[in-house]
Amino acid sequence: METYRIEDVVFAFPEKEKEALSHISLTIKSGEFITICGKSGCGKSTLLRQLKSILTPHGKRSGKIYFCGQPIEEVDQRTQASEIGFVLQNPDNQIVTDKVWHELAFGLESLGCDSATIRLRVAEMASFFGIHTWFRKNVSELSGGQKQLLNLASIMAMHPSVLILDEPTSQLDPIAASDFLETVKKINRELGTTIIMTEHRLEEIIPITDRLIVMDEGAIIAEGLPEHVGAALNRMKHPMFLSMPTPMQIHAGVSSGLPSPVTVKDGRQWLNAYMSGKTPVAIDIIEDSPKQASAPVIQFKDVWFKHDRNGPDVIKDLTFTVEAGQFYCLVGGNGTGKTTTLSLMSGILQPYRGKILIGGKNPLKMNVKELFTNNVGILPQNPQTLFVKKTVRLDLYEMLSQTALTKEEKASMIDEMVAFAELDHLLDIHPYDLSGGEQQRAALAKVLLLEPRVLLLDEPTKGLDGFFKEKLARFLQKLNASGVTIVMVSHDVEFCAKYGEICSMFFDGSMITTNTAIRFFAGNSFYTTAANRMARHIWSDGVTIEGVIERCQKSR
Amino acid sequence: MKDRFSSFHPIVNFVYFAAVLLFGMVFMHPILQTASLASALLYSIMLNGKKAVTFNVLYMLPLLLVTAVLNPLFNHAGVTILFYLKNGNPITLESIAYGVSAAxxxxxxxxxxxxxxxxxxxxxxxxxxxxxxxxxSLIFSMVLRFVPRYIAQLKVISNAQKCIGRDVSQGSILARARNGMTILSIMTTWALENAIETADSMKSRGYGLPGRTSFSLFRFDNRDKLVFLLMLGLIAVILTGAVLGENTMRFFPSIKVPDKSLLSFTVYMAYLGLGLLPVIINVLEEVKWKRIESRM
Amino acid sequence: MPEKPLAGSRLSRRTWLAAVLILVVIPATIVFGIVVLDDRKYYFISLLIVLYTMIPFALVFEKRKPQARELIVIAVLAAIAVAGRSAFFMLPQFKPVVAIVIIAGVSFGAEAGFLVGATAGFVSNFFFGQGPWTPWQMFCFGIIGFLAGILFQKGLLKKTKLSLCVFGGLSTFFVYGGIINAGSVTMFSSEFSWKTLAASYVSGFWFDIVHASATVLFLFVLARPMLEKLDRIKTKYGLIEPGGK
Known part of the structure; x- marks a missing residue:
């Protein structure tokens, strides 16, 4: 039985020449687990929204979409509401009411179920999802992961036959994201619900995917079993191949004649098979010769911090130094004090014991101008918090409104920044109409207009796809090369391993280890990159994909 | 101490408060007012503990005195003149009594x-x-959901703005005011743009289909029925008293309290019973627990 | 599509309902108050009257089965007003609520203006404490939003800073201050007299001045950007556009 049959669908937004979807044909069988990937703006969200009439954006569509054999336009709203579940990206935005139990019941109330039915279904869902312990809580007390789980549960309470998820984990931290994906897997396996999902985190989702679909420029460019799609992308030399799981990429970089692994476990076995009879080559870590003892830019000396007098210590006896020109990454789990440390650096919070020096001075004693002009710049986690005006251009000018520059000086500064951040084609757009990656660049440009010497970044890769991450990395490297010190808080282990210079692990309010990126990840056995987990039994210092491929190729 | 009355069905809670508030506003009779004030005090202390005591002593007592004193200054009706003010206006016993009662x-x-x-x-x-x-009521629920979220977001925006030197705590007064409004303005954009997804989520879950029902966790069980009936009985007695003119007194031109009778006594008891209902429930529950604990 | 006639009947239904309330129920309440309650319970009677004035809005709104996006816009604006009220909690009477309610009324019409105001007044007291003042506040905020919407529709109120600020200042001082002070007289003293009313106005004068100037200031700075934002939302997502999908 098929859930969806999509026949030659073409879709264009109003007043746009370019087709957002071009000639999509697809059949989705009942119970299948489908993952759709592609870089932002490739049309995956637009495609998903075609699958439920009420969410379909304005525009012109041709072609046919059948839901369970019936044209989707003819399926009545009540059936669509209950049969087609749709989870959106932002966990916060989807919650309507203020209580967990009410949120769970919301859809059933709309369907007009009686109290007894709702009571039963809500109870079932709460037990299935493990929500019963926070069933009566206020929504505002939940964590991001719990919120997204609640969204999923409140949709599952309507017993949909198909579940559509649009990048559901992009706003979650890695642990919450795996929990969430695990639950989706459970729904697919135990309830037989059809799953159609778009996702950037392919590493975890591909092993459970039945069929992977890759989109580019509104068209499907590859589809089939994940291994086959990976191979096809590799043949096409398509940039999306860089988003495939690490074992696949390593496999593709080494000609072995063996079938492609998908998970780290498969990857290890593949590597063992490949290496049998060969002697692993050791490659010395070539570290950049330590930069000539540069001046410390940020110094923490025995810093302690807590939010209120009787509260627990959030930062405990933290001591470290960031030197000028470093690219410093702070990694670690949720609630270990990473973001708090960043706030301490910017003077938003102050320690109750110990000393913090920025460029040799206490940030709390500097005035605003001294601290934030030509000194410290901060890119907040949510770039939207910086946008004030109705176009990107006005927003950039707003940043210079309080300076004493002449009109020409301002214009030239902004032109330079626009060229640097590649914003020229986005200048007249409303900041909220930009994609996540573009918003990030616009916000970065705003912060950089203050010409900081130290740039603090809070989770800059959150919600970005591989392509935009790459782009962000290039900007950061360019800045770093021009002498800007970068301190970054991140959950993104792969990103830190690839681009970071120094990495520090946070745990329980202080730093556990600090080392250069490669040595740092080589020294961890669990909190490390997928490439390292796959190859560490042979090369503990193989941290990046490129590093492992090189070692494989050189081994004879 | 945990309040047991709160665990009753919302209808029971609501009717109770509607009754005590309404009666409290309408009946001006020394005994009834004392009963109502005493039960309110007792229950508020039971609910809010120390906080209620400070609230009552620090704010309510002065309020009571001020309101009581103000009335005779403006109101000069009544026959029992006690003395004259400098401006020649009389202060009467009736207006003092009325002031105390109103306060x-x-x-x-x-x-x-x-x-x-x-x-x-x-x-x-x-x-x-x-x-x-x-x-x-859905709008109320949504507002209750949004407000804490917006307050948190105001904090986030304010921190982000602080880092580019644009916070309310920075700059001259004028700059601060402007920055404060900018923060509110950023929040508005953020709230409106994000709300679109909320609307999508509502539509996606079938909001707007005809025949929407309303679900709740509350159940009207036998315990609720018992207390509810009891409460209705007491209210009926009190209303009977009201119809027969037992529940109010006359202040002007001279003070006149209705004669005491068996009926008026019944009404007083019913009124006290109604006022103390939550307190009695709490005490009974407490006693029951003590007994169970002592047996264990 | 039967959109226009619907809007027509909506208006007339409310007028009809309001007429019944004003001509029958309100006099009946007053008579009841005089006869049964011995003409002493001003607060009680005025409270009932205030509640009556809000009922038609509630009934009409419920009757026409509002769409998700209408609920959202009203909820978002009311929540912004409440969050704004608590953000400035340390400055007494310096509140953006009236400014936001006026903007809502101008941008989305009289009904939305009333509902945003009344909802903001009601829900904010879940955070600050309900009391006998709640219905008064609901009524005042609501009626200012309603007036803003009506006057804008009639072309008497323009989307200019001057026009909005003048209306904001006057309505805060006279409508809000005027009604709340009268309301507090009925709350504080059960005896109504012109003297106590005058005393209440005098004592409330500075509070009302601060409140009115806060409204003017908020409107001066916020009116234009806020109206632009709301217009953007209206056009971009087709919000509050009757019947359309």
Whole structure:
């Protein structure tokens, strides 16, 4: 039985020449687990929204979409509401009411179920999802992961036959994201619900995917079993191949004649098979010769911090130094004090014991101008918090409104920044109409207009796809090369391993280890990159994909 | 101490508060007012503990005195003249008595409201009105969801703005005011743009289909029925008293309290019983627990 | 499509309902108050009257089965007003609520203006404490939003800073201050006299001045950007556009 049959669908937004979807044909069988990937703006969200009439954006569509054999336009709203579940990206935005139990019941109330039915279904869902312990809580007390789980549960309470998820984990931290994906897997396996999902985190989702679909420029460019799609992308030399799981990429970089692994476990076995009879080559870590003892830019000396007098210590006896020109990454789990440390650096919070020096001075004693002009710049986690005006251009000018520059000086500064951040084609757009990656660049440009010497970044890769991450990395490297010190808080282990210079692990309010990126990840056995987990039994210092491929190729 | 009365069905809670507030505003009779004030005080202390004591002593007592004193200054009716003010206006016993009575009434209502706020939480209210006004009660629920979220977001935006030197705590007064408004303005954009997804989520879950029902966790069980009937009985007695003119007194031109009779005594008892209902429930529950604990 | 006639009947239904309330129920309440309650319970009677005035809005709104996006816009604006009220909690009477309610009324019409105001007044007291003042506040905020919407529709109120600020200042001082002070007289003293009313106005004068100037200031700075934002939302997502999908 098929859930969806999509026949030659073409879709264009109003007043746009370019087709957002071009000639999509697809059949989705009942119970299948489908993952759709592609870089932002490739049309995956637009495609998903075609699958439920009420969410379909304005525009012109041709072609046919059948839901369970019936044209989707003819399926009545009540059936669509209950049969087609749709989870959106932002966990916060989807919650309507203020209580967990009410949120769970919301859809059933709309369907007009009686109290007894709702009571039963809500109870079932709460037990299935493990929500019963926070069933009566206020929504505002939940964590991001719990919120997204609640969204999923409140949709599952309507017993949909198909579940559509649009990048559901992009706003979650890695642990919450795996929990969430695990639950989706459970729904697919135990309830037989059809799953159609778009996702950037392919590493975890591909092993459970039945069929992977890759989109580019509104068209499907590859589809089939994940291994086959990976191979096809590799043949096409398509940039999306860089988003495939690490074992696949390593496999593709080494000609072995063996079938492609998908998970780290498969990857290890593949590597063992490949290496049998060969002697692993050791490659010395070539570290950049330590930069000539540069001046410390940020110094923490025995810093302690807590939010209120009787509260627990959030930062405990933290001591470290960031030197000028470093690219410093702070990694670690949720609630270990990473973001708090960043706030301490910017003077938003102050320690109750110990000393913090920025460029040799206490940030709390500097005035605003001294601290934030030509000194410290901060890119907040949510770039939207910086946008004030109705176009990107006005927003950039707003940043210079309080300076004493002449009109020409301002214009030239902004032109330079626009060229640097590649914003020229986005200048007249409303900041909220930009994609996540573009918003990030616009916000970065705003912060950089203050010409900081130290740039603090809070989770800059959150919600970005591989392509935009790459782009962000290039900007950061360019800045770093021009002498800007970068301190970054991140959950993104792969990103830190690839681009970071120094990495520090946070745990329980202080730093556990600090080392250069490669040595740092080589020294961890669990909190490390997928490439390292796959190859560490042979090369503990193989941290990046490129590093492992090189070692494989050189081994004879 | 945990309040047991709060665990009753919202209808029971609501009818109780509607009755005590209404009666508290309407009946001007020394015995009834004392009964109401005493029950309100007792219950508020039971609910809010120390906080209620400070509230009552620090705010309610001065309020009571001020209101009581103000009335005779403006009101010169009454036959028993005590003395004359400098401007020649008389101060009468009746107007003092009336002032005290009115002040008492006002303070009692305020204290009852402090109890109401502790017991009638937003979800109970939304439940009660969800049946008759589904759309508005959903709006209330959404506002209650958005407000804490917006306040948190204001903090986030304010921190982000602080880092580019644009916070309310930075710069001259004028710059601060402007920065404060900028923050509110950023929040507005953020709130409106994000709300579109909320609307999508509502539509996606079938909001707007005809025949929407309203679900709640509350159940009207036998315990609720018992207390509800008891309460209705007491209210009926009190209303009978009201119709027969037992519940009010005359202040002007001269003070006249209705004669005491068996009926008036019954009404007083019923009024006290109604006022103390939550307190009695709490005490009974406490005693029961003590007994169970001692047996274990 | 039967959109226009619907809007027509909506208006007339409310007028009809309002007429019944004003001509029958309100006089009946007053008579009841005089006869049964011995003409002493001003607060009680005025409270009932205030509640009556809000009922038609509630009934009409419920009756026409509002769409998700209408609920959202009203909820968002009311929540912004409440969050704004608590953000400035340390400055007494310096509140953006009236400014936001006026903007809502101008941008989305009289009904939305009333509902945003009344909802903001009601829900904010879940955070600050309900009391006998709640219905008064609901009524005042609501009626200012309603007036803003009506006057804008009639072309008497323009989307200019001057026009909005003048209306904001006057309505805060006279409508809000005027009604709330009268309301507090009925709350504080059960005896109504012109003297106490005058005393209440005098004592409330500075509070009302601060409140009115806060409204003017908020409107001066916020009106234009806020109206632009709301217009953007209206056009971009087709919000509050009757019947359309």
């Amino acid at each position: 008492c009434m006002f303070v009692t209502v305020i204290i009852w409201f402090s109890c109401y706020n502790a017991v009638m939480t937003s979800d109970k209210f939304i439940y009660l009105f969800g049946k008759i006004m589904p759309a508005l």
